[in-house]
Amino acid sequence: MVASLRSRWLGQQMRDLRDDRGLTLRYVAVQVGFEYADVKAFEHGERVLHHAQVTALLDAYGVYEQRVRDRLLSLARDAFRLSRWEDDFYAPDLDVSMLDNLWLESIAERVSCYGATLVPDLLRVSGYVEAVVHRDFGPAVVEEQVRWWVRAIRDRQERFDGEPAGLRVVVTESVLHRPVGGNGDAARLQLAHLGKAADRGQMRVLPSRAAYVSGMDASFTVFGLPQPYPRTVASTSHVHDAAVHEGQAAQSYASVFDKLWAAALPASESAALITELM
Template identity: 35%
Template sequence: MQYGPAVRRRKLGSELRALRDRAGLTSGEAAQLVGWHQSKVSRIETGRSGVKPADVGLLLDAYEVRDRQLRALLEALAGADGDRTQRHQWWHAYKGLLPPAYRDFISLESQACRLHTLETSVVPGLLQTPDYARAVTRASLDGLPQEQVDSFVEVRLARQDVLHGDPPLELSAVLDEAVLRRPVGGYRVMARQLRHLVDLGGGLPQVRLQVLPYAAGAHIGLSGPFVIFSFPNIADLDVVVLDHLTSSLYLERKEDLKAYTEAFNSLREHALSPEDTLEFIAGIGDGT
């Protein structure tokens, strides 16, 4: 049985191998310490086989890894749906509602320390008001029963707790001007959403908003929105996520991460400053 997407299996396996090497152990010696066959350790390290959080814990004990934050991150990356560790994660209660790709996105989001995102159509989920989130859900999942719409909105709002954690997720978002001009849910809903963006951008130091105005013309972000997740302690776990209508694409190669990071930095240079952005958003809000 596979646990988590391939990108996470490979990244987790690579980190476990590095920790084993640091401990001065061969894969055979590691297997002996935890009572496994050597081939199981090899499959885990190459990402060919999934691993339960409890088994990750056994390996970390064998490698004498004591860093609690590192252990929690690696065990969370294993994240088997049926495992007892996963049951303590709030989104498990919505297992029957949320597609696996969405659950995995939430899992990554909950463990990340930084998130960089370009949005060209809608306000990022972590910054949405309840009414705006409801309107987006209805539009993207047309025909969904009201009860399920409400559940999706609950999930969207619960995700926002990462902005108030200890430490909070650092969110840097570049928003195309179209995001602010499109009256999602109607003008009243949009006016409240714009005020909410101003409140968050001005009130939470961990939230950095920048608008890419129409006047910027053509830019590298025209190819579509993306999210870059960064994780504490392990830079090699960083990943780019591209969302499509029916699936998500995870990019893990260093070349991809470098390209998207450079693209995001370029977008920030062409965008309004955070201070000017808040004034810009407030001005649009006054006109709605």
């Protein structure tokens, strides 16, 4: 089993609760009737426990503050299974890292995306999504799966409809010119959508004349997370999986994004450039 970020973070928080109370793993295992090896593996993120089992541990640690219990039990449910993404018949078999990426996006207070080659998911229109899916998966993909991707990406975008300040996107100027397939209307609608995002202050275009910034070669996303999670986590996506970066690596990506945001055209100039291409 590949340990997910969700299970590792849950295990770490539960281990901290146990350590704060001076309890040993063996004592806890006996008290709640679990195998010692299972509790140890759980704290290392290598085993996922059911909701009822995590509840039993919280009771053993005397954690009764409702806000804390609700947060940890919610994380336990998410570590066990992300039903939103895993229970749809037409959903692809998403890699653990991709599921972690989706989860991070759902809890983040701010999401900052840099698109070096393509428009990031959170600003794609349906026609653009369809074209990219057909290119990524080839002739084997069925239309039900294409529709799943369109629906899934739109669902992810909805949370930012009412809170535009929670999303910042930088795309290179070359992204605006890059054909991905589909018909001409899809390209026009995608540009129009980017123009509206620029008008809202969500998106900027990094012009071709901009000086090189170390780290700008590939697309990435930076997540600003609420407490008690790490303040900054980043991810780099590939075709069918993603890599999650924590600690200093995440801070480096955040620094690169801030430099790219500053180097990009202001919102009004970005919108004007997009309008010229339509």
